[in-house]
Every structure is written in C-alpha cells, then in structure tokens.
Amino acid sequence: MVEYIKPGSWSSRAVIHNGVVYLSGVVADDKTLSMAGQTEQILKKIDKVLKKAGSDKTKILSAVIYLADMDLKDEMNEVWISWIDPAHLPARAAVGVDLTLGTLVEIKVEATIQTT
Amino acid sequence: MVEYIKPGSWSSRAVIHNGVVYLSGVVADDKTLSMAGQTEQILKKIDKVLKKAGSDKTKILSAVIYLADMDLKDEMNEVWISWIDPAHLPARAAVGVDLTLGTLVEIKVEATIQTT
C-alpha cells in the first residue's frame, strides 16, 4: 500500500511505502532569505512533513542537498548541523545545481516511519 | 534476492529488490526533439521498463528530474502532468544539471511492484 501526503498538481509532498517516507525536494517560500534563512525554513517544513508521515528528523535515512551556489555550502551546513540530531546522522550528499530563480537550496530526504 | 532488468555495459535499466524497482536515469534516444518531445519519449520508455518490472506509473514512489535548462522546466512539467496519474503523485525534485550533448532531460524513478 502506498500513502500520499499533500498531493499537489504534479507531485506529492511525501509518499509512504513499506515503512519508508520519500519526501519531495523542499524549497523555501521566502526567496529573499539568505542561504541560512532558506535552509532554516526548509528544515522547518521538513519537520512538519515528517510529523504528518509519523516520522521525525531522528529517522532520516538519506538526504540530497541541492545548492545553487557551492560557495554558500558552509552557510547551509551550519544550519543543518544545528538542526540534525547528532545521534542520528543520515547519509548525505550536497551538490551544486541550477535551481529556479531565487531558490538557493533544495533538500530531498527519505526517512523511516518505524519506531524500533 | 536482486533481479536485474536489461543489464548493459555499466548499469541495468532497472534493479528489483524487496518490492521496489530502482530505474536508471532515462534519456531520450532522439536528441533533436524539444524538451517536450524528449520528455514524452522518456516517459514512454519508463512505462515500458516499469511494465517489465511488474509495476506501472501509478506505483512510482519518487522521481528526480535532471534538466539541462531550467528555463524549460515548465515545458517538461506540462508533459509530466499529462502523463502522471493525479491519484498517485510521487515525491519529486527537478534540478538543473549538465547532461551529455543534446540531452535536455533525464529522469530517474523508483517504484513499488507491490499490488496492494
């Protein structure tokens, strides 16, 4: 069985299957924010989607972080480190890509919804 | 057990494990086509590979769409929307990258093969 969270016009915010929740890439709503600000906003949105799915940030398995400017990777990373649970660090990659205008970072994660 | 679909020289078209089929990134054969045309060709190829794996587009869990030109994202998106089942919208991200010459878009998906 597959469960869909917040389906939109072309994707769902998240899809749950076999104990894993696959999130869509999340971007900040406020494009005027700095890399740090956009990252904070994204991570808050990820918290909410994970909660809806019955998961949370301690259960993230893997993340891909897409950055519009690799020179700002450290700025993203500081916010990530202050957010992520050091006892539950996911697999991760951070790479530089083109994003839509004003978007500095987009984060796509997969998490487990299992409690044990 | 792992099952391989259409293995080639360096990758398989798809790999099945534990109820999930992982597809390789799919590109269009005809590089003279527009973004819309390449996207159509890719989605037809994805339909075929999913069918071989015992899955279909209503069972896609997650997709990453790699675009050679983010200015053409809307053109890709129109074709995607007319193809994807609105009742089964996967998680998705679409990002701008460099692709091989003439390739405008490459799509990599994961789907379930489970029927319930």
Add this chain to the structure above:
Amino acid sequence: MVEYIKPGSWSSRAVIHNGVVYLSGVVADDKTLSMAGQTEQILKKIDKVLKKAGSDKTKILSAVIYLADMDLKDEMNEVWISWIDPAHLPARAAVGVDLTLGTLVEIKVEATIQTT
C-alpha cells in the same frame, strides 16, 4: 531499527535500515588525482564502507554519479566498468554538477545487505 556507520559532524558514512544500506556521497581524498584516479579512490572507499555494512559491490541497487566535468564522463566510466561486477549491474545515473574545489566526481550508492 536504524544503524549508523562512521557518523561524523553532519552525516554518517552509511545508514542501514530494513536490509538496505544508504551511503553518503563519497569523494576522493587526493584532489590532485585525475578523474580516473579520483574514481578509483572513491570506489575503494565504497568497497570498505559496503564491507563494514555487511554488503559488497555485487549488491549495489542504485548509484548516482555526480561529475564536475561531463567531458570526463568516459574517463570515470572506464574505471567504473573495470570495477563493477558485470553480473550485478545497478541502476545508475551520471550527471554534471558543481562540486567543491578540486573534487571531480562524487558517487552516492544504495545497496542491499541481504545475502539471498
């Protein structure tokens, strides 16, 4: 249950859940190496991480290869082909992105740890 392999400051080298090991993107330590040299170093590191996780290269399900220069894709590919087991070819995509200075290639894989 989720198991973490070599947790660092912001990510783990790998995360195991439900029979699948998710690796972080792996880069070469020696940035003076050519594309071929960096790819060799990365694949050796992946061998080690997979071994720690109770897996190996014959059990890779899916790989994304991030290249800093798509003109060097063939150079990466030759090393990949000489390394990967032709009887167990994973799903794969290779795309061009920006990486940190000197890094020519980064590889992120998922593998099963199941023996049958």
